[in-house]
Amino acid sequence: MKTYKYPFGHQSNCIRIGNLFDDMWQVHEYFHKWQRQRYKDGLPYANYNAMDHHFKELKRTTHPHWRSLPSQAVQQELMRIDNAYERFFDKLGGRPKIKRRNKFKSITFPGPAGWKLKDNRVTISFRKWEKGKWRFDRVPYTFHKHRQWHGCIRHITIKRDACGDYWFCITTDYTDMKRLPTTGESVGADFGMKDAYLTLSTGEKKHHPQPLKHSLKKLRTLNKALSRKQKGSNGWWRCVRALARLHRKVSNQRKDFHWQLATELCKRFDTIAIETLNLDGMKRLWGRKVSDLAFYQFVEILKYKCRKHKRLLKQVGQWTATTKPCSDCGYTNENLSLSDRQWTCPDCGSHHDRDINAAINILRAGIAVP
Numbered sequence: 001m002k003t004y005k006y007p008f009g010h011q012s013n014c015i016r017i018g019n020l021f022d023d024m025w026q027v028h029e030y031f032h033k034w035q036r037q038r039y040k041d042g043l044p045y046a047n048y049n050a051m052d053h054h055f056k057e058l059k060r061t062t063h064p065h066w067r068s069l070p071s072q073a074v075q076q077e078l079m080r081i082d083n084a085y086e087r088f089f090d091k092l093g094g095r096p097k098i099k100r101r102n103k104f105k106s107i108t109f110p111g112p113a114g115w116k117l118k119d120n121r122v123t124i125s126f127r128k129w130e131k132g133k134w135r136f137d138r139v140p141y142t143f144h145k146h147r148q149w150h151g152c153i154r155h156i157t158i159k160r161d162a163c164g165d166y167w168f169c170i171t172t173d174y175t176d177m178k179r180l181p182t183t184g185e186s187v188g189a190d191f192g193m194k195d196a197y198l199t200l201s202t203g204e205k206k207h208h209p210q211p212l213k214h215s216l217k218k219l220r221t222l223n224k225a226l227s228r229k230q231k232g233s234n235g236w237w238r239c240v241r242a243l244a245r246l247h248r249k250v251s252n253q254r255k256d257f258h259w260q261l262a263t264e265l266c267k268r269f270d271t272i273a274i275e276t277l278n279l280d281g282m283k284r285l286w287g288r289k290v291s292d293l294a295f296y297q298f299v300e301i302l303k304y305k306c307r308k309h310k311r312l313l314k315q316v317g318q319w320t321a322t323t324k325p326c327s328d329c330g331y332t333n334e335n336l337s338l339s340d341r342q343w344t345c346p347d348c349g350s351h352h353d354r355d356i357n358a359a360i361n362i363l364r365a366g367i368a369v370p
């Protein structure tokens with residue numbers, strides 16, 4: 001499965017989508033509350049079919065305005081609720097939450113129903129009450145098609161982000177494969193907090209741009225401006241949007257760096273060894289900086305890239321000693337503290353950079369991993 005994401009330009013039709021989001025959120029809220037009430041009353045859980053039946057009844061009786069919603073999208077929403085509860089019963093997830101209106105961000109249309117796609121134009125079927133009858137109301141939207149999608153389309157999703165922009169996502173069954181020429185090289189990589197983001201066993205150090213750190217001043221200014229404004233006023237909303245745009249920019253900068261780094265590693269090396277991260281422990285130690293460096297995101301991107309380019313990614317277990325042993329003779333330096341960036345092995349006398357030594361150890365342990 002692969003998803004392609006395209007922006008919807010600013011068009012007056014987008015108001016229709018915005019209203020659709022709000023209506024769909026009402027369905028979302030209603031059914032979650034309904035399930036909770038049923039539980040309180042001691043009734044059994046109502047599965048997807050029961051919810052669908054109830055929805056049809058509501059359309060006939062108390063909620064006739066819900067007939068204007070695209071039925072396929074409503075079915076998908078009910079399926080999502082059903083999935084959330086099933087996961088909860090199987091102890092895979094927590095109790096399903098009711099989203100707040102502004103946190104409700106996506107609607108999905110399955111299969112080829114309820115929409116039509118031609119070039120850079122998608123037509124979505126709404127329904128409207130006209131001349132005493134519910135009729136189809138087909139609304140066209142153009143999106144910026146900056147690349148061609150491949151494969152068979154499974155479903156489409158419309159998203160709204162915190163900036164109030166709309167995005168059009170196409171999910172296809174295409175598997176991305178692009179074998180790169182083998183280089184015969186392998187590398188170990190050590191994640192670091194202090195001086196380098198990634199230290200390679202070749203001795204290179206990759207530095208993280210830390211976009212959040214560089215935008216902190218702007219963020220503070222905007223947050224101050226926001227707190228001066230009256231909540232809910234036009235100026236307040238403008239400020240909220242500006243803040244959301246800045247956060248989006250920071251996240252895009254970070255993502256861009258991660259993709260470039262992952263691409264570079266995949267181009268140069270056949271085998272990449274990394275350590276398994278203990279993220280919770282790191283967050284407790286370092287706080288905001290961990291979120292800015294986003295190790296987890298980088299590892300996920302690297303995993304995807306390695307699958308795509310047929311590279312081997314090896315993850316060394318969390319409890320494998322990588323920092324303390326000397327990479328030349330295997331002597332374990334027990335007195336090494338976190339502040340020692342350089343050290344000399346008392347056994348063989350070789351001088352080590354702490355991170356490069358760890359990277360070499362990770363490479364060695366990674367190759368041993370089957």
Ligand SMILES: [Zn+2]
Pocket residue numbers: 326327328329330331345346347348349350
């Ligand atoms: Zn040594």
